Amino acid sequence: MKPWRVLSSNVLIDRLPWLRVTEQNVRLPNGHVIERYLLADTREYSMVFALTEDGRVPLVRQYKHGPRKLVYDLPAGYLDDGEDPLAAAQRELLEETGYVVDDWRHLSSVLLDANRTSARAHLFLARGARQVAAPHLDETEDLVTQLCVPEQLLAMVRSHEIDNMATVACILLALDVLNGR
Amino acid sequence: MKPWRVLSSNVLIDRLPWLRVTEQNVRLPNGHVIERYLLADTREYSMVFALTEDGRVPLVRQYKHGPRKLVYDLPAGYLDDGEDPLAAAQRELLEETGYVVDDWRHLSSVLLDANRTSARAHLFLARGARQVAAPHLDETEDLVTQLCVPEQLLAMVRSHEIDNMATVACILLALDVLNGR
Numbered sequence: 001m002k003p004w005r006v007l008s009s010n011v012l013i014d015r016l017p018w019l020r021v022t023e024q025n026v027r028l029p030n031g032h033v034i035e036r037y038l039l040a041d042t043r044e045y046s047m048v049f050a051l052t053e054d055g056r057v058p059l060v061r062q063y064k065h066g067p068r069k070l071v072y073d074l075p076a077g078y079l080d081d082g083e084d085p086l087a088a089a090q091r092e093l094l095e096e097t098g099y100v101v102d103d104w105r106h107l108s109s110v111l112l113d114a115n116r117t118s119a120r121a122h123l124f125l126a127r128g129a130r131q132v133a134a135p136h137l138d139e140t141e142d143l144v145t146q147l148c149v150p151e152q153l154l155a156m157v158r159s160h161e162i163d164n165m166a167t168v169a170c171i172l173l174a175l176d177v178l179n180g181r
Numbered sequence: 182m183k184p185w186r187v188l189s190s191n192v193l194i195d196r197l198p199w200l201r202v203t204e205q206n207v208r209l210p211n212g213h214v215i216e217r218y219l220l221a222d223t224r225e226y227s228m229v230f231a232l233t234e235d236g237r238v239p240l241v242r243q244y245k246h247g248p249r250k251l252v253y254d255l256p257a258g259y260l261d262d263g264e265d266p267l268a269a270a271q272r273e274l275l276e277e278t279g280y281v282v283d284d285w286r287h288l289s290s291v292l293l294d295a296n297r298t299s300a301r302a303h304l305f306l307a308r309g310a311r312q313v314a315a316p317h318l319d320e321t322e323d324l325v326t327q328l329c330v331p332e333q334l335l336a337m338v339r340s341h342e343i344d345n346m347a348t349v350a351c352i353l354l355a356l357d358v359l360n361g362r
Contacts, residue, residue, distance in 0.1 A: 001244050001251055001323055013193055013202060019219050019297075021194060021202060026246065032320045037246065038200050040221060042294070063182050064295035065207065065218065070182055071295045108338070110346035113223070113293070114245035114252050116200075121346060139213045142182055157289070158357070165291035165302060169346055172353035176339070 002029045017043045017081065040116040046089035047076035047121060047166055049107075049174035050099055050129040057153060058097045058129075062143035072162045074170050076121075085109065085122035093126065097145050098133040101126035107173040110166075123170040125177055150175060183210040198224045198262065221297040227270035228257035228302060228347055230288075230355035231280055231310040238334060239278045239310075243324035253343045255351050257302075266290065266303035274307065278326050279314040282307035288354040291347075304351040306358055331356060 007025040014020045022039040051057055057074075064071040077092030079085060086104060093099050107123040135145065148156075153171050156162040162171065185207040194202040203220040232238055238255075245252040258273030260266060267285060274280050288304040316326065329337075334352050337343040343352065 001242075001325070003244060003249050004246050015217075015219060019202065019221060021200065028321065028323070030320065030323065034321060036196075038196060039247065040200060040223070042221070042297070061182075063184060064292075065185050066220065066295045066297050067292055067299040068184050071292065073295075108341050108344060108349065110344050110349055111245075111248060111252065112346060114247045114254075114345050116223070116247050118248040120344075139211065140209065140215060142209070142211065144182070154357075157354075160289050163289060163291050163301075164295050165293060165346055165350055168289065168291055169350040169353070172350070172357070173338075176335075176353070 004028055004034075007033070016041070017078070019043075038116065040113070042112060042117055042119050043078045044085070044119050045076055045078045045121055045166075046085045046092060046124065047074050047170045048089045048093045048124045048126050049074055049170050050093055050097070050101055050126040051150075051178070052099070052129045052147065056147040056149055058099060058145050059148050059153065060096055060143045060145050062141070071164055072156065073164055073167045076166070079122075086124065089122065089124045089126075093129075094133065095136050096141075096143065098131050098135050099129040100132050101129045103127040105177065107170065107177065110169060121166045121169075123166070123173055125174045150178060185209055185215075188214070197222070198259070219297065221294070223293060223298055223300050224259045225266070225300050226257055226259045226302055226347075227266045227273060227305065228255050228351045229270045229274045229305045229307050230255055230351050231274055231278070231282055231307040232331075232359070233280070233310045233328065237328040237330055239280060239326050240329050240334065241277055241324045241326050243322070252345050253337065254345055254348045257347070260303075267305065270303065270305045270307075274310075275314065276317050277322075277324065279312050279316050280310040281313050282310045284308040286358065288351065288358065291350060302347045302350075304347070304354055306355045331359060
């Protein structure tokens with residue numbers, strides 16, 4: 001199975017770092033041509049399952065304009081230009097919750113939408129989190145943080161109360177490690 | 182936490198069912214205005230963790246043009262217009278692998294990108310799969326199917342060989358059920 005060959009490429013929208021939409025005419029290895037195939041490059045982000053010293057995990061709840069409802073997420077945020085995913089995870093955890101952690105483990109960096117972009121979400125487990133500051137939010141952020149034990153998070157995934165794909169993946173990957181894989 | 186108020190809305194690209202990009206000026210409950218906020222509505226899809234009668238799971242490998250590499254996925258496919266997610270899961274499983282199943286369980290329907298769209302991936306567990314036909318692929322599909330035991334899939338998630346977010350989420354949700362939640 002070989003890559004598709006790009007015959008022509010045309011940027012329709014360039015609003016990077018948020019979104020760039022490109023349409024391409026591509027030739028498949030079997031000779032079939034697809035016209036105006038769409039790519040949609042989006043911004044990468046990091047997400048953190050942070051376990052505090054007393055065994056709880058900060059979970060944030062905020063309004064999300066995609067589904068136009070409140071959504072539960074683990075602390076997460078977009079990478080700045082050129083920023084290392086781990087540095088972004090540490091920065092966002094501190095900004096959103098005021099926690100710092102020494103013991104970090106990379107869980108996985110997963111493709112967001114393999115048909116449209118190479119962009120990934122970088123998922124981390126951080127153990128031994130301690131609060132050193134109050135949350136520091138910008139004026140577009142309005143979120144509530146609660147501390148949950150891992151069993152609660154799993155119950156919320158099972159009941160679909162937690163229904164954001166990245167958050168589901170990050171919780172289950174973290175629990176796989178914590179359960180002694 | 183209240184919804185954002187939409188002040189104006191402008192469709193930049195309408196290529197539904199694949200992609201529709203909209204920019205909106207929105208007012209947050211705290212009075213802050215965000216100009217040209219981007220929404221990107223994408224097509225919903227279903228994905229299936231299908232366990233055969235002898236305890237194996239079809240895994241497909243195909244070229245994906247986002248990362249421009251071969252990607253492992255569980256059988257999956259886009260919903261047709263108005264199609265029920267379970268019907269789409271059953272149709273795609275049959276098309277991609279030739280398997281049919283009687284025992285279906287909905288695992289979760291998860292938000293693909295909560296900042297940009299309300300679109301979801303619909304994740305299913307199907308038990309007792311049996312092959313009744315050869316795969317029936319269209320000319321844009323070139324995929325290889327292998328049968329894996331669940332432990333192999335978990336090992337591939339842990340090693341990051343399986344690195345597509347939806348596939349990671351679907352495998353871990355299915356294993357949670359199979360492990361007797």
